[in-house]
Amino acid sequence: MKPTLLILAAGMGSRYGGLKQLDGLGPNEEVIIEYSIYDAIRAGFGKIVFVIRKDIEEAFREKFGGKFDDKVKIEYAFQAINTPVEGISELPEREKPWGTAHAVLVAHDKINEPFAVINADDYYGISSFKAMADFLKNDCAPDHYSMIGYQLDKTLSDAGHVNRGVCEVDEAGHLTDVVERHKIQRTPNGIEYEENDGQHPLSPDALVSMNFWGFHPNVFEVTRQHFIEFVEAHRDQPRAEFYIPLVINRLINEGKIDLTVIPNAERWYGVTYQEDKPMVQEAFAKLTAEGQYPKHLWK
Template sequence: MRENEAVKPTIQAVYLAAGLSSRFGGRIKCLQEVGRHGETLLELSVRQLCEAYPAISSLVFVVSEATHLPIHALIGEQFYGLPVYFCVQRVPAWRKRPLGTVDALLAAREHIHGPFIVLNGDSLYGVAALSLVCNHITAAKTACMPGYKLREVLPKEGRVNRAIVQTDERHRVLEIVEQYNIGFEDIEEGRYTGDELTSMNVFGFHDTSIFARADERFRRFLSELEALRDDHHLQQQQQSVKRCSTDENDVYAHKEYILSTMLNELLHDAQIELMVLSCNSIRTPLELTNPGDFAFVKNHLDLVGL
């Protein structure tokens, strides 16, 4: 370190890696070897994060019962010289799917003690975008997210979910609403212009107060979900309906509570200030969602500076 160089405040990183990867054929996306030398996507992501902000103090991986052992085998108890913590996001017995990214965030709560960044384990964001987020949460007293134009973050083939963001003139988020199953054809058919500002599910939080708010909102969601389940079972009993299905079409069985939805609720209740950091001049992120994404990511690492 140079004599006059200031010591950066430390931050922690939370990687979300508990998803089912249903669109990707059930394979663990973050463990796919997309690097030029056989590196997994997760290895490349952590490398870029450490380059973006050298004062990362620890890595927290939110995993599922299915992804825990494979990811642990790669990461171990230390990774890139950083201590590693694993948190298992468990699925209730009455469901087959996780309860969403808010539940995943809450799983990491006991290990987070100050500013932290949350990011998907199946995405590569590039050093510049990660640096923006990390530097913001150590200098400002607001949460933040990088913002991208919709057309820049849609896969060439297939569909994805994206949160559309509305901001004011000071780049404060007014609304963030998840849109489901978006593809390029939606732009071609005029449903979107392609210039909409979107989230790539990477957020920075300057302190741990988000956990109390997330816990309150998640408990409310869970109560509503359990009421739906109980009502569904009551209707079955009253109608004497015997079903052999796994209730996959029932709302309580698949509905999730996700970060963008929670943040939107907090924004409407003035419980959080969320800033958008413009990424218009920054490299386009890469992610694995559909099977066809693997070849694209592997062959276009230059888009995130690799």
């Protein structure tokens, strides 16, 4: 059975100032998602599931309708601020969606096979999809997940700070912890992140998560159970977010899974800020000129 690619595309793009999921950046106005889908298809993925908001469904279908339907199966799942979850009778009022793990959870009825999760607005590199597909086809199990790990210095933006999940890995290559670090950027002292008490250094070679995960479908049920507990613990915190690493760290700490970190030397490209756009456009033009991608992805 071919694995599925779950694309988280319900973000608001507040720092970017618009719907960056659909902003054309390739030589023919291709969006970043299209390169991920192209890479996934040639790596052997058999289905794409988009997690989007209802208010952008028409724009998504207009952008992608029929473009690659003959190459891969496409499905949609919808995340709202308070998309209901079985086991919770009433969700508290919110100011924003519950976060990435909740976004995964809303796709539970679309996926029954091993699957990968990515962000819609990140470019992950050709080799990363091949490595993830190989894992999902050959090694994925109810107690064995994976993650593509990127070198921190290849994931930074020159336009401003970024947040990254910094990973700790044991000698067997298994994730032991992932800690979200905020406001990471290059400074005169090197790469640093910001905490309440000031700036702290990070190694440029540190492995970080770019939200490229490989899961067995049993993750849906454990995530649902953890979400029920999270909601009860954060009913009075309308901005609390239920992130994927919260679920993963708990499963690791409870000894329920091993998670293999697959190192990747590719450079990340993304559009956190409008100022990132020219750099990403230049990168896709270069990759196309080098023959990594055809000039017209879908012709």
